[in-house]
Amino acid sequence: MKFREKALIMDEAAIRRALTRIAHEINEANKGVEEVALVGIRRRGGPLAHQLASQIENIEGIKPPVGVLDITLYRDDLTTLGPAPIVHRTEVDFDVTGKIIVLVDDVIFTGRTARAALDALMDLGRPKRIQLAVLIDRGHRELPIKPDFVGKNVPTSREEIVSVCVEEIDGENKVIIEEVIE
Amino acid sequence: MRFDRRKDLLGLRDITREEIEVILGTAIPMKDIIRRDVKKVPALRGKGVITVFYENSTRTRTSFELAGKYLSADTSNLAVSTSSVQKGESLKDTIKTIEMMGPDVLVMRHSCSGAPHYVARNTTMRVINAGDGINEHPTQALLDMYSIRERKGTLEGLKVAIVGDILHSRVARSNIFGLSKFGCELRVIGPSTLIPPGIDKLGVKAYANLESGLKGVDVINVLRIQKERQHGALFPSIDEYRELYMIRPEHLALAADDAIVLHPGPMNRGIEISTELAESPRCIVNEQVSNGVAVRMAILYLMLGGGRDEIAG
Amino acid sequence: MKLLVKGGRVIDPGNNIDEICDVLIINSKIAAIGRDLPITGDEDVVDAGGKIVCPGFIDIHAHFRDPGYEYKEDIITGSKAAAVGGFTTVCCMPNTDPVIHNGPVASYVRRKGEEAGLVNVLPIGSITRNLEGEELSEMAELAEAGCIAFSDDGNPVMRSDVMRHALEYAGMLNLPIFSHCEDLNLSRDGQMHEGYYSTLYGLQGIPAEAEEIMTARDVELASLTGARLHVCHVSTRGALHIIEEAKSSGAHVTCEVTPHHLTLTDEAVGSYDTDTKVNPPLRSEDHVNALVKAVSSGLIDCIATDHAPHNVESKDCEYAKASFGISGIETAVPVIMDRLVHTGLLDIVEMVRLFTLGPSRVLGLCLGTLTPESKADITIIDPDAIGRVDPAAFHSKGKNTPFKGMELRGWPWMTISGGKIVAREGRLV
Numbered sequence: 001m002k003f004r005e006k007a008l009i010m011d012e013a014a015i016r017r018a019l020t021r022i023a024h025e026i027n028e029a030n031k032g033v034e035e036v037a038l039v040g041i042r043r044r045g046g047p048l049a050h051q052l053a054s055q056i057e058n059i060e061g062i063k064p065p066v067g068v069l070d071i072t073l074y075r076d077d078l079t080t081l082g083p084a085p086i087v088h089r090t091e092v093d094f095d096v097t098g099k100i101i102v103l104v105d106d107v108i109f110t111g112r113t114a115r116a117a118l119d120a121l122m123d124l125g126r127p128k129r130i131q132l133a134v135l136i137d138r139g140h141r142e143l144p145i146k147p148d149f150v151g152k153n154v155p156t157s158r159e160e161i162v163s164v165c166v167e168e169i170d171g172e173n174k175v176i177i178e179e180v181i182e
Numbered sequence: 183m184r185f186d187r188r189k190d191l192l193g194l195r196d197i198t199r200e201e202i203e204v205i206l207g208t209a210i211p212m213k214d215i216i217r218r219d220v221k222k223v224p225a226l227r228g229k230g231v232i233t234v235f236y237e238n239s240t241r242t243r244t245s246f247e248l249a250g251k252y253l254s255a256d257t258s259n260l261a262v263s264t265s266s267v268q269k270g271e272s273l274k275d276t277i278k279t280i281e282m283m284g285p286d287v288l289v290m291r292h293s294c295s296g297a298p299h300y301v302a303r304n305t306t307m308r309v310i311n312a313g314d315g316i317n318e319h320p321t322q323a324l325l326d327m328y329s330i331r332e333r334k335g336t337l338e339g340l341k342v343a344i345v346g347d348i349l350h351s352r353v354a355r356s357n358i359f360g361l362s363k364f365g366c367e368l369r370v371i372g373p374s375t376l377i378p379p380g381i382d383k384l385g386v387k388a389y390a391n392l393e394s395g396l397k398g399v400d401v402i403n404v405l406r407i408q409k410e411r412q413h414g415a416l417f418p419s420i421d422e423y424r425e426l427y428m429i430r431p432e433h434l435a436l437a438a439d440d441a442i443v444l445h446p447g448p449m450n451r452g453i454e455i456s457t458e459l460a461e462s463p464r465c466i467v468n469e470q471v472s473n474g475v476a477v478r479m480a481i482l483y484l485m486l487g488g489g490r491d492e493i494a495g
Numbered sequence: 496m497k498l499l500v501k502g503g504r505v506i507d508p509g510n511n512i513d514e515i516c517d518v519l520i521i522n523s524k525i526a527a528i529g530r531d532l533p534i535t536g537d538e539d540v541v542d543a544g545g546k547i548v549c550p551g552f553i554d555i556h557a558h559f560r561d562p563g564y565e566y567k568e569d570i571i572t573g574s575k576a577a578a579v580g581g582f583t584t585v586c587c588m589p590n591t592d593p594v595i596h597n598g599p600v601a602s603y604v605r606r607k608g609e610e611a612g613l614v615n616v617l618p619i620g621s622i623t624r625n626l627e628g629e630e631l632s633e634m635a636e637l638a639e640a641g642c643i644a645f646s647d648d649g650n651p652v653m654r655s656d657v658m659r660h661a662l663e664y665a666g667m668l669n670l671p672i673f674s675h676c677e678d679l680n681l682s683r684d685g686q687m688h689e690g691y692y693s694t695l696y697g698l699q700g701i702p703a704e705a706e707e708i709m710t711a712r713d714v715e716l717a718s719l720t721g722a723r724l725h726v727c728h729v730s731t732r733g734a735l736h737i738i739e740e741a742k743s744s745g746a747h748v749t750c751e752v753t754p755h756h757l758t759l760t761d762e763a764v765g766s767y768d769t770d771t772k773v774n775p776p777l778r779s780e781d782h783v784n785a786l787v788k789a790v791s792s793g794l795i796d797c798i799a800t801d802h803a804p805h806n807v808e809s810k811d812c813e814y815a816k817a818s819f820g821i822s823g824i825e826t827a828v829p830v831i832m833d834r835l836v837h838t839g840l841l842d843i844v845e846m847v848r849l850f851t852l853g854p855s856r857v858l859g860l861c862l863g864t865l866t867p868e869s870k871a872d873i874t875i876i877d878p879d880a881i882g883r884v885d886p887a888a889f890h891s892k893g894k895n896t897p898f899k900g901m902e903l904r905g906w907p908w909m910t911i912s913g914g915k916i917v918a919r920e921g922r923l924v
Contacts, residue, residue: 070211073223073253073483084487086204087480089211123220195695273813294813295686295697296767315815317697355697379700380691 003161003178009154010175015135018151019048022133023055025149030100033060035128037096039067041105041117042088047168048135049104067092069103074116090120097125102149106164108134111145136175138162190302190309191481193318194359202360206328208480209473215252216475226255229486230285233259234276235312236292241447242312242322245471246289249478255486258285273297274304281305286486308485316350321481322446323356325474327364329466330401332473333442337364341438343395345371345427346405346454347416348388349378353446354405358386371395372427375416392427396436403444404429404455420453430456434464442466497521498914499532503543503875507550508848509855509864518548520871523914528865541916543875546908549847550863551583551872553854556648556673556727556751556799557824559585559616562603563592568804568892570604573824574611576802576891578918580825581907583872584615584854584862585802588648589626596621596632601640613917614910615862615872619644619673622661626650631661638668643858646673648727649774651709653679659716666722671749671857673725676709676734677775686815688761688776696765698814701776707733714741717748725857726750728801730775732785739794749857751799754830755821755897757786763897769810769817770897773803777897790849791841797853798846800827804893822893826884828876830898832905836878843878850874870913877908882921890923 010018030036033056040049046068057063070088078084103117114132121130133149138156154177156162161178165171194202215223231250233243243259250257260280273292280288287308290298295315302309313319331337342361348354348370358368368386370377377388389395396402407423417423434441443455443465451457459465498520505528506513517532518525534540559573568576570587577585587604589595595604601618608616620637622645624630634645645665651674652658658674665672682705687693689700710726714737717724726738729750741748755773760780764771771777778786789795803820810817828850835841855863865873881904886894910918917924 073211073215073225075225078225078487079228081488084484087208087211087483089214119224123223124218272808272811274811292813294815295699296814299767300813315697316699352697355694378694379689379702380694383691384694 001180002182004181006160006177006179008174008176009136009162010152012173015151015173015175018135019052019055022149022151023052023059026102026131026133027056027060029131029148033062033064035098035100036102037065037067037094037099038102038104039069039092039121041103041113042068042070043169044106044164044166045104047166048106052104052133065094067094069117069120071113071116071120074120076112076116092124095125096121096127098128100129100131101127102131102133104133106134106166107136107138107162108132108145108147109138109140111141111143114145115143135164136162188485190298191320191485192298192302192309192311194320194323194356195318197320199363202324202327202363205324205477205480205484206331208484209328209476212479212483213473213476215479216472221252222254223252224254225483226250226253226486229255229287231255231257231287231289231482232280232285233257233289233312234262234280235259235290236262237313239291239313242291245474246312246478249475249482252475253479253482255482273301277301277305281307287482310481310485313352315352316355317352318356318359319352320356321474321478322353323360324481325470325477326357326403326444326446327360328477329444329470329473330442332469333466334400337361337366339365339367340401341367341369341399342401342403343369343371343399344403344405345392345395345429347376347407348372348381348405349376350408351405357403358384369395369399373417373423392433393436396433399437400441401444402429402437402441406446406448407450407454424453428452428454428456429459431459431462434459444470447471496523496914497538498541498911498916499534499538500541500543500548500873500875501532503546503548505548505865506844506847507865508844509550509852510866512865513844518865518873520911520914523871525865525867525869525871527867541909545877545879547843547876547878549874549876550851550865551910551912552581552828552850552874553584553797553863554582554800554802554824554827555586555797555854555857557585557587557802558590558804558820559587560804561591561607562600566892567806567809570607570616571611572890572892573802574608574613574616575923576824576889578613578910578912578923579890579907579921581828581874581876581910582614582824583874583910583912584617585824586617586619586643586858588646589619589621590649594621594625595619595637595642596624598633598636598640601637601642605641614912617641617643619646621645622647622652622672623657628652628654628657631657631664634664634668634670638670642670643860644671644673644725646675646727648673648675651675651677651679655712655716658713659720662716662720662722662724666720669723669859671723671725671859673727674709674713675727676706676713678705678708681705681708685776686772687764688778690761690779692761692764692779696767698764703731703733703778703782706731706775707737710734710737714738714746714748717741718744718746721747723747723749728753728756728775728799729795730756730778730786731782735785735789735794742794749796751797751857752786752790752795753799753801754823754827757783757790758830758834759783759897767814768897769812769814770821770895770899772814772817772819773821774819787835787840790835791845795849796857798827798831798849799854800824802891804891805895806892807894810895820895821897822886822889822891822895825889825891826896826898826903829882829884829903829906832876832878833903837904871911872913873911874907875909875911876905878905880904880906880908882906888921
């Protein structure tokens with residue numbers, strides 16, 4: 001399949017402003033970040049979690065611990081896909097039990113990834129509370145899941161593709177809408 | 183990466199380096215799971231794994247069963263020694279019976295070389311060879327390769343010596359097929375009677391003398407001497423074998439500085455490996471056991487984790 | 496009853512004939528060979544234009560499994576398979592149950608062959624009682640009952656003293672010993688030729704020397720006793736050397752090769768297809784090349800099928816548990832035509848000799864020629880017919896062939912046995 005960029009939704013500055021706001025919201029909602037840890041969902045949730053942690057540090061002077069979650073083995077569509085997707089490591093070096101875990105992902109769409117992440121996280125321990133932060137909410141939920149912190153709501157059609165680019169993986173920070181051309 | 187499109191895992195002779203790399207890479211996150219408190223992921227929920235061992239091997243079978251369970255597959259074992267074989271049922275019929283019970287993958291060990299290949303042709307189940315005759319034992323070789331890579335950081339260009347009864351060793355054969363795809367310099371060491379003919383054409387150098395064979399090697403894989411094979415006149419006695427081929431700590435001085443020692447287990451201490459060496463930190467036999475579960479999880483996941491319609495052949 | 500075979504290329508090595516001409520058969524005997532024999536109107540005429548007309552082919556090494564293993568083959572189905580395969584004479588090995596080790600069993604085989612009425616079925620008696628390699632069979636009684644040779648094929652005679660006495664005793668009767676040369680202590684547990692591929696495929700090997708050592712022993716014993724030794728299914732370079740030397744030193748030694756040893760190598764075992772499992776095993780390329788060279792140089796006396804049909808259960812199993820043997824009588828001619836004749840490795844006249852005069856001389860019988868007044872056994876080959884080997888269509892009960900699915904050029908077109916057309920284009924008449 002080939003894709004064509006249809007629209008630029010957020011540039012680097014817009015992403016930074018959104019993350020700053022989310023950082024404030026996390027701080028406010030949890031009355032400080034002493035108990036908070038961030039867990040990014042692979043792949044692009046990881047870099048976003050690190051960026052968010054830096055923003056929180058700028059505000060509070062405390063950098064919450066950051067982990068990365070690979071949810072491949074928890075996906076509910078494994079046996080409907082073609083080849084078995086590549087599995088990566090889950091790197092959560094702290095004990096999640098008793099912590100307020102903020103799951104971080106780039107886009108929330110059907111909610112199935114968040115569901116898998118919740119299960120994966122539970123297998124690592126028993127957090128005190130789990131919250132969900134996403135850069136983009138594009139709607140079309142298929143599960144009763146609602147993010148606690150949203151960078152931007154982007155109404156889309158199902159056929160469109162929302163791509164979040166992060167510097168660590170893609171070389172730049174931006175959010176675009178793409179469509180399939182063939 | 184096309185591992186997932188392969189119906190069966192019968193040996194390392196006919197597998198590509200890329201496929202091996204995918205298996206070894208996938209085994210890394212799998213090993214993390216084994217170390218967790220909750221050793222279970224839902225990836226293979228609803229999948230059935232059946233083990234059928236025509237030769238007894240509780241440890242390999244258990245390793246496969248745990249690998250399946252950690253991935254949420256349902257595993258069970260058909261105790262063939264007490265059932266069909268004694269009733270004279272053919273292998274084909276036994277396999278068909280199992281197939282009709284619905285498992286997705288069949289893990290089998292058999293005393294006849296090529297038996298898993300024969301079974302694979304006659305069933306829709308995916309077949310994993312857990313050792314066939316003197317032919318191959320691919321999962322053992324893969325866990326050996328994983329263990330070596332974990333310790334050495336790479337497989338590329340390593341000097342590996344395999345010591346013991348090479349002629350009757352499916353472990354040796356699979357290691358040779360696998361490691362040669364990574365440019366390893368391979369040596370086999372053992373009495374001439376236990377070196378298979380034409381081994382040099384596989385790019386392997388044979389040594390009858392232990393000391394000269396071990397010079398400069400990075401890895402020593404010590405094979406179990408199968409006393410039950412001693413019916414013929416292959417070597418005079420266990421005593422003489424021990425004299426000539428038992429690996430002791432002093433042998434490590436001949437090898438490369440950070441050489442490691444592997445053994446597929448179970449070890450005959452004081453016959454092919456001395457107790458001092460078996461218990462030294464250079465001997466990674468215990469790590470091999472955990473890595474075995476991780477590698478088998480990787481294989482089961484790669485074979486069963488995807489959609490069924492993608493299976494070719 | 497008259498039958499006129501017109502316009503074929505007649506090749507009769509026994510009479511040095513190789514020309515386009517006609518063959519007239521009257522009352523089951525060859526009446527005349529010549530150009531443009533006249534059609535008188537009271538004969539059946541076969542137009543053999545473009546075909547090769549030969550004396551009836553002789554297979555001196557086949558297993559018809561009868562009596563005792565009729566579920567693998569019987570003399571009726573074996574005869575049908577032979578007729579369709581282009582053979583008019585077949586010698587049956589004695590590893591039956593009971594073994595052909597006394598007169599009544601030998602008579603049974605002969606009689607049942609006559610009842611089948613398709614080809615000449617000649618029994619081979621056993622060398623030793625029950626093929627046990629210990630006591631000699633009653634060879635004179637066996638000869639009286641029609642046995643044309645003695646063999647313990649499949650169960651090599653391991654005791655040298657027994658083999659010596661067998662040669663001496665058979666020599667007294669002027670009959671050959673057909674020896675399956677194999678040192679069982681060397682070949683034990685072996686599944687395939689020992690070498691690179693046995694190492695690659697992880698199967699126990701059978702070294703070439705297992706055959707060569709026993710070939711050397713038997714050749715020495717043939718020299719010692721002056722008796723006639725026929726070495727069955729030669730498959731190694733070393734065995735050929737031994738036989739070559741024995742022949743040049745004047746020993747009464749003959750030998751055969753099989754189509755599969757001439758055309759397949761041990762590489763074929765890689766799929767663990769049990770149809771490739773045969774004894775002696777498929778050898779490596781250098782041995783196969785030596786066999787092909789020997790067959791065209793005249794060192795080999797005849798091609799024999801070692802037709803070894805098996806029931807499905809004996810082959811549809813693990814490689815090590817499968818029986819040895821290839822069902823080869825229906826593929827021998829096309830395999831040799833396609834792989835040796837059409838490739839230029841073997842002259843067609845030489846091929847006809849190897850299937851006719853050659854085996855006849857090994858047996859010391861007056862067969863395998865188109866000499867007038869001899870029995871009208873004729874094999875006609877269509878050198879350009881192309882067909883695919885389809886075991887399901889075999890007349891033999893044994894479907895075990897490693898040639899399955901192969902497309903081959905040059906098939907038997909017609910088989911005439913005793914003046915009667917018994918098979919035509921793969922079908923019985």
